[in-house]
Amino acid sequence: MSIAQTIRPHLPYLRRFARSLTGAQETGDAYVATLLESLVSTPSDFPTEVPPRVALYHLFLRVWNSVRLVTPNAEDVQATVAVAQRRINSISSLPRQAFLLVAVEGFTAAEAATILEVGEKDIESLLDVAGQEIAHQVATNVLIIEDELLIAMDLETIVTSLGHSVQDVATTKSEALAAVKRQKPGLILADVKLADGSSGLDAVKEIVAEGDVPIIFITAYPEKVLTGARPEPTFLISKPFQRETVMAIISQALFFDTKAHLRPAAA
Template identity: 85%
Template sequence: MSIAQMIRVHLPYLRRFARTLTGAQQTGDAYVATLLESLVSTPSDFPANMPPRMALYHMFLRVWNSVRLDGQGAEDGPNSLGAAQRRINSISSLPRQAFLLVAVEGFTSSETAGILEVGEPEVEKLLEIAGQEIAHQVATNVLIIEDELLIAMDLETIVTSLGHTVQDVATTKNEALAAVKRQMPGLILADVKLADGSSGLEAAKEIVAEREVPIIFITAYPEKVLTGERPEPTFLISKPFQRDTVMAIISQALFFDTKAHPRTAAA
């Protein structure tokens, strides 16, 4: 089986990881493209002693840690790698990588150790450091767009446990737009497909047309959202989700939000 055949199924999830790590769709995709170019030119570098998914993430992080890609255009804007880079000085790079590999991508500590080329005890230390640093993230008000009651309740519990406030739970696009008119949230958690046939993705487009706000999309079919067509989400959670995954993505989304610190100061 060729390398392309082995990694194809994992690429949408690697793109999600890259966007979460960099905080911008275009920058994350640029790093993935750099990795793929490297694989084409030197396929022998692909580790044969790892499962394909582990090997793919291992090689991606080698690119991330060794190649500096500056601003990739207008889309990266104020929430770009350039703006976020000033903020990540307070959160070490390696602990963030370990945290995302475990909490977001679902790798075990042992697999993460292999990807990062460190010992498993070191991974545990990195996760502890990341948890302590991410705990300093700002609190904000959150709008949940979700038509399934139990899922909405789970999200409310997670959001409030992190110290945030749930300002509204909307079940349709129109309810979401009305909630935003009453108060602009600091973060939005949005299902993509809503029961009345409306779209959380369309609601998000109208909301961000008025003002930038970090949005985390939630869907049972992430591969249908990560199509390469615009717009695509920077932050994406797959259903069914794990509590740790939601917590990690919320922290990352707020980490890259340029308005997060002023909101906290106001609170």
């Protein structure tokens, strides 16, 4: 199979990534075109020891990190960039790349490490930096609905390390609803099966019926979320989870919440 045939299915996603990274589709496409021109002239540069999508993004970021392109009307295009894009542009370069690769493009930490030529531990550090920079823009109060103490403590540590505040830890549906009555959260992390046999999914449905709030389900029973009429906007993480995955999804949930702003954090 030729390189063109190999990379063709991945190009739409690379263009999306390039737009997010550069701030404008025109500029992103210019970088993609530069990469394609390079591959035409030196096809041997395309790595064969890693999956094609990993190889493609790896080569693209080599171009991005080594070449600076100027496109016509870049300032005019930038003036129309949406809220989420402005937030992306504000993140430091390498943490932004790691965040987009993991949270938006769906690469694993290991794949992102290969693409960026860093270690997996470095990816976690980069996601931490990205999460903290995002938190400066959209720091919020987080409600955790989780009945397993150790997992709840782990989630609290992740939330606070990103600069957010833990509003409450609820172990049952009734506790969750009571917590929301006291203060509306800016983000909810919820398990599905709770201590008293109640449902975190049911709790969340009642909460979002009163107003939109980003939801991240963290559960050992993902099928309970995927097969039902889940509330939106919803993100899903399966247990056991990786710390860097939770960090990236928290940042993603708040990053692309168009109503997100510096909400008052719980005291």
